[in-house]
Amino acid sequence: MTDFSSVKVKVAIVTGAADGLGKAIAQCYAENGMKVVVSDINADKGSKVAEEIRAAGGEAVFFKADVSKEDEVKGLVDFAVATYGRLDGLVNNAGIAAENRPTHEFSVAEFDKLMAIDLRGVFLGMKFAVEAILKTKSTGGFIINVASQAGILGNSSMATYVSAKHGVVGLTKSAALDYAPHNISVNAICPGTFRTSIWGQAPEEVVSQYAKLLSPNGRLGDPKEIGHLALFLASDLARYISGSAIVIDAGSHAGKVTPVQWAHPEILE
Ligand SMILES: NC(=O)c1ccc[n+]([C@@H]2O[C@H](COP(=O)([O-])OP(=O)(O)OC[C@H]3O[C@@H](n4cnc5c(N)ncnc54)[C@H](O)[C@@H]3O)[C@@H](O)[C@H]2O)c1
Numbered sequence: 516m517t518d519f520s521s522v523k524v525k526v527a528i529v530t531g532a533a534d535g536l537g538k539a540i541a542q543c544y545a546e547n548g549m550k551v552v553v554s555d556i557n558a559d560k561g562s563k564v565a566e567e568i569r570a571a572g573g574e575a576v577f578f579k580a581d582v583s584k585e586d587e588v589k590g591l592v593d594f595a596v597a598t599y600g601r602l603d604g605l606v607n608n609a610g611i612a613a614e615n616r617p618t619h620e621f622s623v624a625e626f627d628k629l630m631a632i633d634l635r636g637v638f639l640g641m642k643f644a645v646e647a648i649l650k651t652k653s654t655g656g657f658i659i660n661v662a663s664q665a666g667i668l669g670n671s672s673m674a675t676y677v678s679a680k681h682g683v684v685g686l687t688k689s690a691a692l693d694y695a696p697h698n699i700s701v702n703a704i705c706p707g708t709f710r711t712s713i714w715g716q717a718p719e720e721v722v723s724q725y726a727k728l729l730s731p732n733g734r735l736g737d738p739k740e741i742g743h744l745a746l747f748l749a750s751d752l753a754r755y756i757s758g759s760a761i762v763i764d765a766g767s768h769a770g771k772v773t774p775v776q777w778a779h780p781e782i783l784e
Pocket of ligand 1 (some may be wrong): 530531532533534535536537554555556557580581582583596608609611612632661662663664705706707708709710711712713
């Protein structure tokens, strides 16, 4: 029988877990018996996520850390080990988006800020978490870096975000080779368009218009679907997967959609 029970002994940190995809990953991990360190720069929302997980019978604690700050990321990893006595995995999920502009109109400060959070943050997380996972002697260690479809494809008006996310995929591939002999898998998840806070209070008809435009199956992704993929990658079922940038986008990166009239539409009736 195939089951996910290998995750039950594992301790993982999820960054940017106060909201969106990170929150869904932390919840999915805890529902499946993992011990989770919920981390975010937003202490109010992050603490609430950990409380909700505990109220639902799961195991989670909150630790505030800004992923762009070396001492805070080190503090986060030290806290996880001090709390649970081990570390098996890290999900480097925290990230910010940028305004859409042509490349030359980004300021240097905007470029530096985006890189500090979306790229350096991932490096810092791996640097300190890998050390702790190695010391734990985990037989099922894992790093999951949340990149983006923008880690695989270019995008006009998104030069800073696209270059940071391509960098995340590069870090993932190189680290996968460093740690393959040491029982640590390193993979990137590359989401298409998911329904998180970026959609804010946008009216339903606007969301559904964009969903049709951005996703071949006509709907935005549900953050829980990222949780399911992250759970699989954390489990021992996925030990032979490493160095991969796994796109999860209903096929939108696969190519162009050309509208066509079906000769026999009655097959759908
Ligand atoms: N939602 C999507 O459609 C989508 C698509 C592709 C990639 N992504 C990536 O997924 C990840 C999560 O995105 P989301 O949509 O859930 O975003 P979100 O804004 O809903 O959540 C991001 C979380 O990260 C936290 N955060 C921001 N800066 C931080 C910092 N410096 N240190 C620690 N925490 C910080 C925020 O407080 C927030 O809780 C990001 O890396 C994003 O680039 C999202």
